[in-house]
Amino acid sequence: MADTQKHHTVEKIGGTSMSRVNELRDTLFIGGRQDAGLYNRIFVVSAFGGITNLLLEHKKSGEAGVYAAFANSDGDHGWHKALDRVEREMIRAHVAVLDHPGDIERADAFVRDRLLGARNCLIDLQRLCSYGHFRLSEHMLQIRELLSGLGEAHAAFATSLMLQRAGVNARFVDLSGWRDEGDVTLDQRIEGALKDIDPASEMPIVTGFAQCAEGLMREFDRGYSEVTFSRLAALTGAREAIIHKEFHLSSADPNLVGHDAVRKLGRTNYDVADQLSNLGMEAIHPKAAKTLRQSGVPLRVTNAFEPDDPGTLIDDQPAETPAVEIVTGLDLFALEVFEQDMVGVKGYDATIIDILTRHNVRIVSKVSNANTITHYVDSSLKVLRRVEKDIQQKYPAALITSRSISMVAAVGRDLDTLAVLSRGLNALADAGLEAIGATQGPRPVDVQFIVEREIMNPAIKTLHRALVETDAQAVKAAA
Ligand SMILES: Nc1ncnc2c1ncn2[C@@H]1O[C@H](COP(=O)(O)OP(=O)(O)O)[C@@H](O)[C@H]1O
Numbered sequence: 001m002a003d004t005q006k007h008h009t010v011e012k013i014g015g016t017s018m019s020r021v022n023e024l025r026d027t028l029f030i031g032g033r034q035d036a037g038l039y040n041r042i043f044v045v046s047a048f049g050g051i052t053n054l055l056l057e058h059k060k061s062g063e064a065g066v067y068a069a070f071a072n073s074d075g076d077h078g079w080h081k082a083l084d085r086v087e088r089e090m091i092r093a094h095v096a097v098l099d100h101p102g103d104i105e106r107a108d109a110f111v112r113d114r115l116l117g118a119r120n121c122l123i124d125l126q127r128l129c130s131y132g133h134f135r136l137s138e139h140m141l142q143i144r145e146l147l148s149g150l151g152e153a154h155a156a157f158a159t160s161l162m163l164q165r166a167g168v169n170a171r172f173v174d175l176s177g178w179r180d181e182g183d184v185t186l187d188q189r190i191e192g193a194l195k196d197i198d199p200a201s202e203m204p205i206v207t208g209f210a211q212c213a214e215g216l217m218r219e220f221d222r223g224y225s226e227v228t229f230s231r232l233a234a235l236t237g238a239r240e241a242i243i244h245k246e247f248h249l250s251s252a253d254p255n256l257v258g259h260d261a262v263r264k265l266g267r268t269n270y271d272v273a274d275q276l277s278n279l280g281m282e283a284i285h286p287k288a289a290k291t292l293r294q295s296g297v298p299l300r301v302t303n304a305f306e307p308d309d310p311g312t313l314i315d316d317q318p319a320e321t322p323a324v325e326i327v328t329g330l331d332l333f334a335l336e337v338f339e340q341d342m343v344g345v346k347g348y349d350a351t352i353i354d355i356l357t358r359h360n361v362r363i364v365s366k367v368s369n370a371n372t373i374t375h376y377v378d379s380s381l382k383v384l385r386r387v388e389k390d391i392q393q394k395y396p397a398a399l400i401t402s403r404s405i406s407m408v409a410a411v412g413r414d415l416d417t418l419a420v421l422s423r424g425l426n427a428l429a430d431a432g433l434e435a436i437g438a439t440q441g442p443r444p445v446d447v448q449f450i451v452e453r454e455i456m457n458p459a460i461k462t463l464h465r466a467l468v469e470t471d472a473q474a475v476k477a478a479a
């Protein structure tokens with residue numbers, strides 16, 4: 001790309017919206033724009049909805065995709081079926097968004113070519129590793145990267161076909177490292193790919209996955225396309241970084257609480273965005289938020305399907321009026337370690353954390369008292385069993401239990417004057433819902449309620465009604 005421009009924006013489209021990318025052609029991409037007005041926008045796209053789940057593993061349920069099937073295959077070929085399924089679903093995804101038979105044919109060929117390449121690569125690797133000198137385990141990360149890159153490359157390719165057909169000078173920019181030899185950093189990968197592109201007259205459609213020496217997967221794992229997006233925005237000095245979502249960033253999931261009950265977040269800050277990421281809401285990947293914040297690029301989250309609405313601006317500003325901004329929930333496990341001898345002895349917590357870190361378990365929150373330490377963790381039960389075994393080995397007398405629970409959190413800026421904890425508990429009790437626990441830290445940015453999994457959704461609705469809808473009415477009445 002020619003010298004640093006301040007005119008352009010970098011815009012990300014997530015998987016859910018990508019599955020409807022045809023609806024965005026005449027609005028977000030083209031709309032009323034003509035000629036030069038179309039450009040100075042760099043798009044970073046995720047794989048079509050559900051494709052990465054099939055390539056790797058399901059983000060929520062953990063159900064095996066190609067990667068997981070290959071990793072557990074012990075030389076058998078069960079993963080081939082998983083790859084066949086990816087092929088069918090990729091084709092289904094682009095058939096749903098492309099109109100022209102010529103484009104569909106090219107996209108079909110693209111899918112077949114890439115999947116055949118990936119399949120052969122995995123077969124060769126499996127054969128090589130049957131010799132014993134080569135360990136499959138040493139290549140798992142590269143395999144994960146090879147597989148995930150397929151999803152974004154496919155989506156970016158199909159989108160550029162769609163736009164070219166509509167007369168846009170769109171260009172497919174593949175950062176996935178396909179058949180590429182170079183060992184480049186993320187910055188070099190991005191700069192190399194953009195160096196001969198003029199965004200003032202071309203619209204780059206960039207893959208959300210970028211193959212690089214740091215290993216996007218190793219550092220960030222799922223949600224990586226926001227990392228590519230934010231790095232690209234920072235590196236090119238974008239005027240604004242924009243994430244397009246299926247809905248406005250709302251006070252709760254509109255699909256759950258109701259489209260009329262939720263309200264759009266007009267503005268919020270990075271502190272709130274970090275809490276949301278921690279709760280799996282992915283308003284933005286925390287590492288991506290950091291990059292944008294540090295480089296001074298403003299972040300906007302919009303509804304992709306309402307391109308005239310400015311959406312939510314995320315910056316470093318404090319709140320104008322304190323309020324609960326979002327109610328969201330997450331299924332977790334409560335890993336409880338109880339030992340009478342713990343009282344007054346140091347080191348238990350550090351040991352548990354050590355073990356959790358070794359097993360790569362994400363800690364969402366924790367509570368402790370004299371003889372019990374409970375970590376609320378985002379993990380599969382399988383991994384948690386290994387964690388329990390390791391802790392038990394260290395502390396043979398400890399009673400260790402893992403219980404499935406949900407955490408429902410109310411997040412907002414400056415919550416300290418709002419009595420969120422007590423009002424939330426009362427609202428739950430009034431609705432006949434029991435909280436197993438509740439916590440509020442000294443920094444007034446979130447309050448967490450622990451409930452049984454079966455009541456997570458009713459608890460979200462109840463807390464949203466009490467803490468967002470009622471407060472909004474009160475503010476309106478007072479005005
Ligand atoms: N507070 C919220 N605001 C908006 N959407 C939410 C919220 N909480 C959950 N969601 C859900 O997130 C889903 C996916 O969001 P989106 O960011 O568009 O997808 P992707 O992660 O694929 O980019 C939406 O369909 C919506 O049901």
Ligand SMILES: N[C@@H](CC(=O)OP(=O)(O)O)C(=O)O
Nearest residue numbers: 014015046052222223224225
């Ligand atoms: N498709 C990848 C990368 C990503 O960030 O997706 P999305 O933007 O749809 O959350 C994943 O599911 O992890």
